[in-house]
Amino acid sequence: xxxxxxxxxxxxxxxxxxxxxxxxxxxxxxxxxxxxxxxxxxxxxxxxxxxxxxxxxxxxxxxxxxxxxxxxxxxxxxxxxxxxxxxxxxxxxxxxxxxxxxxxxxxxxxxxxxxxxxxxxxxxxxxxxxxxxxxxxxxxxxxxxxxxxxxxxxxxxxxxxxxxxxxxxxxxxx
Numbered sequence: 099x100x101x102x103x104x105x106x107x108x109x110x111x112x113x114x115x116x117x118x119x120x121x122x123x124x125x126x127x128x129x130x131x132x133x134x135x136x137x138x139x140x141x142x143x144x145x146x147x148x149x150x151x152x153x154x155x156x157x158x159x160x161x162x163x164x165x166x167x168x169x170x171x172x173x174x175x176x177x178x179x180x181x182x183x184x185x186x187x188x189x190x191x192x193x194x195x196x197x198x199x200x201x202x203x204x205x206x207x208x209x210x211x212x213x214x215x216x217x218x219x220x221x222x223x224x225x226x227x228x229x230x231x232x233x234x235x236x237x238x239x240x241x242x243x244x245x246x247x248x249x250x251x252x253x254x255x256x257x258x259x260x261x262x263x264x265x266x267x268x269x270x271x272x
Contacts, residue, residue, distance in 0.1 A: 100146065100149070100151040100153075100156075101142075101145055101149070101151075102142040102143070102145045102146035102149070102151055102152075102156060103142075103153075103156060103159070105138045105141055105142035105145065106138075106142050106156065106159050106160055106163045107163070108135070108138055109135045109138045109139060109142070109163040109164070109166075109167050110159070110162065110163035110166045110167065111166075112131055112132070112134070112135040112138075112167050112170075113166055113167045113168075113169070113170020113171060113174075114170065115131060116128045116131050116132055116135075116167070116170060116171050116174055117170050117171070117173065117174035117177075119131065119174075120171075120174035120175060120177070120178050120180070121174065121177065121178065125180075128171070128174070132167070132171055135167050139160070139163075139164060142156075142160065143160065165193050165194070168193055169190055169193055169194075172186050172189055172190055172193075173186070173190075184239070185239070188239045188242050188243055189242060191243055192242050192243050192244075192245055195243070227240055227243065227244055227255070227256065228256050228257070230243070231256055231258075237249065237252060237253070240252055240256070
């Protein structure tokens with residue numbers, strides 16, 4: 099096992115003590131451990147490149163380790179009331195559904211596996227996002243779910259008018 103792989107494994111498993119720390123009111127320790135795990139994310143890639151030990155499995159395990167620590171921390175925060183459950187579910191769904199990088203599963207991959215066209219998968223996903231928005235009126239949650247960084251992108255994606263979105267957002271209780 100390379101040093102970079104060891105750091106990735108540490109990050110993947112760091113969620114367990116973070117959840118325990120949160121459960122036993124050790125938020126400062128949980129924050130410190132999460133910060134160390136986040137720093138290990140930058141360090142493992144640099145270390146692998148510097149030592150010439152970049153591997154295919156490392157490229158796949160790295161984003162999975164990121165997701166493991168984020169999801170565990172999110173679950174811990176949700177259990178102790180630090181994050182509202184609907185927000186935790188939205189962020190978790192985004193973490194599980196949206197992937198960028200070597201381990202990415204594209205809509206074309208999903209379509210090929212399902213035996214349908216990529217356009218059909220795209221339209222279905224777009225329809226689901228639109229339905230979630232219409233039912234919840236929560237534009238920010240849909241923005242997080244879709245992985246958009248700009249609210250304007252989400253508004254255009256959903257095919258709604260900006261003024262309508264702002265009006266619905268004003269009526270939504272937080």
